[in-house]
Amino acid sequence: MNKKKNILLRPPVKTKYAYEKLRCCKNCHNYTALGEEKCTVCGKSALLPVQDLARRAAKRSLRSDLLLILLLTLISIVFSPTFQFIAISAASGIALMILFLVVRRKALESRISIELSKMFVRDRDRIAAGLVRNLEIAAAQDNEARSYELMREVAVIIRNDHIRKLQILLLQSLVLRKDMDLELEPLLLEHFDPELASYIGELAKIKRELIKDRTFQYVIKYEQQISAMEHGDDILAGVAGAAVRMKRYVQAYAGFLARHARKLPKDRFLRLFRIVTENPGLNWGALQAETARIYEEKYQWDADFQQIKPRSNIHDV
Amino acid sequence: MVTYGCLTLLFLFAIVKSVLYYKRREQIIAPEELDAQLLQLINHEERVP
Numbered sequence: 001m002n003k004k005k006n007i008l009l010r011p012p013v014k015t016k017y018a019y020e021k022l023r024c025c026k027n028c029h030n031y032t033a034l035g036e037e038k039c040t041v042c043g044k045s046a047l048l049p050v051q052d053l054a055r056r057a058a059k060r061s062l063r064s065d066l067l068l069i070l071l072l073t074l075i076s077i078v079f080s081p082t083f084q085f086i087a088i089s090a091a092s093g094i095a096l097m098i099l100f101l102v103v104r105r106k107a108l109e110s111r112i113s114i115e116l117s118k119m120f121v122r123d124r125d126r127i128a129a130g131l132v133r134n135l136e137i138a139a140a141q142d143n144e145a146r147s148y149e150l151m152r153e154v155a156v157i158i159r160n161d162h163i164r165k166l167q168i169l170l171l172q173s174l175v176l177r178k179d180m181d182l183e184l185e186p187l188l189l190e191h192f193d194p195e196l197a198s199y200i201g202e203l204a205k206i207k208r209e210l211i212k213d214r215t216f217q218y219v220i221k222y223e224q225q226i227s228a229m230e231h232g233d234d235i236l237a238g239v240a241g242a243a244v245r246m247k248r249y250v251q252a253y254a255g256f257l258a259r260h261a262r263k264l265p266k267d268r269f270l271r272l273f274r275i276v277t278e279n280p281g282l283n284w285g286a287l288q289a290e291t292a293r294i295y296e297e298k299y300q301w302d303a304d305f306q307q308i309k310p311r312s313n314i315h316d317v
Numbered sequence: 318m319v320t321y322g323c324l325t326l327l328f329l330f331a332i333v334k335s336v337l338y339y340k341r342r343e344q345i346i347a348p349e350e351l352d353a354q355l356l357q358l359i360n361h362e363e364r365v366p
Contacts, residue, residue, distance in 0.1 A: 016348070017348050017349075017351070017352045018352050018355060018356060019348075019351055019352055019355045022355075065330075065334055068330065069327060069330065069331060072323050072324075072326055072327040072330065073323075073327060075319065075323045076319070076320045076323035076324050076327065079319035079320045079323070080320045081320070085320050088324070089320060089323070089324060092324060092327060092328070093327065096327060096328065096331040099331060099335060100331055100334065100335060103334075103335045103338045103339055104338060106338070106339075106342050107338035107339065107341050107342045109342075109345060110341050110342050110343075110344055110345035110346075111338075111341065113345050113346035113347075113348075113351060114341070114344070114346060116346070116351055117346050117351060117354060120351070120354055120355050120358055121354075121358065124358045124359070127355075127358075127359060128359055131359065157355065157356065157359055158359060158360065159356065159360050160360065
């Protein structure tokens, strides 16, 4: 049996948009999504975020227009026959340059977005090659945690089951802790995977807030396969315990909860019992009867269950 | 003559370019669209993030 390593994961560098991860080397024009200081291809400290490069390109194209205006103004001044013409040429040139600068400033943001879009299309293969190189760097790390951290950065842009599976395998080689910055929904695969199911089971114990709709749907879809795993029933009970967090989840996955309510620990069952009892008007299906049955069998004389009274407001925990 | 020509060109150029920039200002590509474009180009498919 593999021994899990106790290494702390560093929090990811979060960006609002995936493309904000991308940087390009000014020197060799290779792309990267990792946070390295020097370009891994040419070794120079010339990496710039793609937004900065697009801004430079936008400014460059606008600057050449401005230079043309300046040139035309100078020619008209040089060839002016009288002082009056010189004044008219200079005044026109200055006025038009000011007008142009005002319009340019307003158009800059749209120009940057157009340059970025052009850059993505033009450099698509180069970006893909850079990301593959990033993955190779991540895979070559000795330390599983560092390898996962780098892969996580690349996975923001490259989204496929292969990279997700690698991330899950790396995470499963580590001792997971509540204070780690973990993720689940971006790692969900299209098909059933026992490693992913185990990972979900671990998260149900340490970070149940990460278990949301897509995970419940995944677990329900592959319920039989998970149930057939060595600790599959524990995983399913853990996920059921996570569903009890919110009344909405209990309602949406009532059938799944009815099947696994019996394995819930007391605190999770108490929460489920409270939600079902205090909302008798909602349609709980088989869950209502199952909760009542478990209550009568196991908790009828438990003092914690005696205080539950019908009420409308349930706060999520 | 050269001055007249240059001034005409100057005005024409500045006006045409200003109109073009003004129109382009409305064609801004939203960051969400840029993001989707990049992901689509790299992954060849659009998936729920």
